[in-house]
Amino acid sequence: MKVGTTHYRSIWRNGDEVRIIDQRWLPHEFRVVTLRSTQDFATAIADMWVRGAPLIGATAAYGMAASMADDASDANLNASYDTLHATRPTAVNLRWALDAMRALLAPLPQATRAEAALVKAAEICDEDVETNRMIGVHGLDLIRQIAAAKSAAKSAGEPVRLLTHCNAGWLATVDWGTATSPMYHAHEAGIPIHVFADETRPRNQGALLTAWELGQHGVPHDLIVDNAGGHLMQHGEVDMVIVGTDRTTAQGDVCNKIGTYLKALAARDNGVPFYVALPSPTIDWTLRDGLAEIPIEDRDGREVTHVQGKDASGATADVQISPDTTSARNPAFDVTPARLVTGLITERGVCEPSAAGLAALFPEKAGA
């Protein structure tokens, strides 16, 4: 999407080079970095210069391509796979992209591997963009319906007010984003919208990234604390919630950034539709009961006791918000039960969050 007046993807080729946005410095600095060696790509993933499942997968794919340009041997193919996989070993998309690359490359003559790897990495990127674009097309229909209902009611002229949590934006994917794709589509279609972006403690992806990308693309929005969404919904100030997901079960339970569940409860309590935007690879067809089956990572308490931002000198700095001796619990995700979800917006359309709903859209997977 747009940064200033220029359209960017989150990863792109520039001649023979691959470039990314080093997201660690957002929103205060927009730094573009060229990745060359396999190690460059591994560092970019491990140290979170890039983040978001689809973008991690795409970056790993280009990392394999860089590795093949350097040394197309079987030994290096396997070593690079291992190096890249070790960066974020629990990232499902990372493994998926690396497996796809190795499956393609291993049978090929060494002389053709580098070029084939580049083509495949570009394909992985384009597929992600297309998937997210289609999520946007389907989500746009929902926003259009709300806009139509509003213009038929006394709230004519008022924008469609959307709330989102964390960053399921284009910065987490190659382009469009997942939860943001319907928003960008609506904005480009001329439907007036206003987005409330939850700051998303502890890592503040909403404040750092979602607010930035919406602002750069020109989408009207306000930052709110994670505590505020329920109050806004009680007072009729939110027409629809759209969030992303890290993992959704075959029955429609949604694992997403910590705090999503609280917003789903508030949406249900106030009759606000609560949608989850998800590319189908996010569906874990082996899982049913998300609450019982999805293990939740407890992360370092320092993310809770400290907050990063821009200090008075303009430098990036941490401040400690609690007493020196205070310990913190830091569960990173929560699970929103399917019963609280209005619908799932996938690249194939919108379905109800249930085994039947998902099976109707993805019959070839649901039978597996």
Place this chain on the structure above:
Amino acid sequence: MKVGTTHYRSIWRNGDEVRIIDQRWLPHEFRVVTLRSTQDFATAIADMWVRGAPLIGATAAYGMAASMADDASDANLNASYDTLHATRPTAVNLRWALDAMRALLAPLPQATRAEAALVKAAEICDEDVETNRMIGVHGLDLIRQIAAAKSAAKSAGEPVRLLTHCNAGWLATVDWGTATSPMYHAHEAGIPIHVFADETRPRNQGALLTAWELGQHGVPHDLIVDNAGGHLMQHGEVDMVIVGTDRTTAQGDVCNKIGTYLKALAARDNGVPFYVALPSPTIDWTLRDGLAEIPIEDRDGREVTHVQGKDASGATADVQISPDTTSARNPAFDVTPARLVTGLITERGVCEPSAAGLAALFPEKAGA
């Protein structure tokens, strides 16, 4: 309660002087300040060296006493009332304390006003302490019941896990606090407890104050982000929620710090008892429907876009977490409907959150 090994109130006399804790520096510095002139007291309230409705009232009462010691004329009595009232004009307790002081002092001969004011201010403090102590006694019964149920079940030996939001602690009152009073009572009674303290964005009173006072008094606790409580409840890690309130309607709707409503929803969804601790002056007998009738203050967005803490040098500093151009919405409170509240813990006992429940405990008020 304790700071280190010494018992403190949040405001106290030391010979002829009145001292407070300058809470702006907590938790990183414990600064005690002596207040002398009426203006000292006014500044302490206006600039939030002290905060919390009961403590503001007590500070204003001592401010009137200081003013009478200086000049006990009617003119100064009225001028001091106005000066102190202008500090936080919407604070109900402030007005109540000032009205009580003026009603007492105005009919008295000027020569006796200074001494009478000091006695009355001390009374206001002692009454607050006693009210909060009784909230603790009644809340302790509830915690005791949970502890008994746990020791009869397989969770024997496990502490009673309590969650609270914001700071309804002794720092917001003269001593004991409201939501924390049952916790301190349980701790002193030898019932093992563990408290989850919500950080409470945007002003982080949970991280800055609640974590500090629990830690100083030796109560086991963890800081959590506001997003985490629902997840902990889903996984059976919270036995009871206790929060304070700024204003409760005659039907039991509870206005409290933004985000309280989300915790109440999660408690209801997971069968966790949700209690509100309140001194009866917090009940607004003129209000019925809290959602419709209680206006919610929208505060400066800078509280959302910036976070205060201790920087690497140990100094108190702000960091900006969002892009320079991002605007923020900052509603300061929300209303938890009575239907989500398990019970109200008052100084007279525990009641159901309804007109009938409150009327049974406070018949003299409910008829008004």
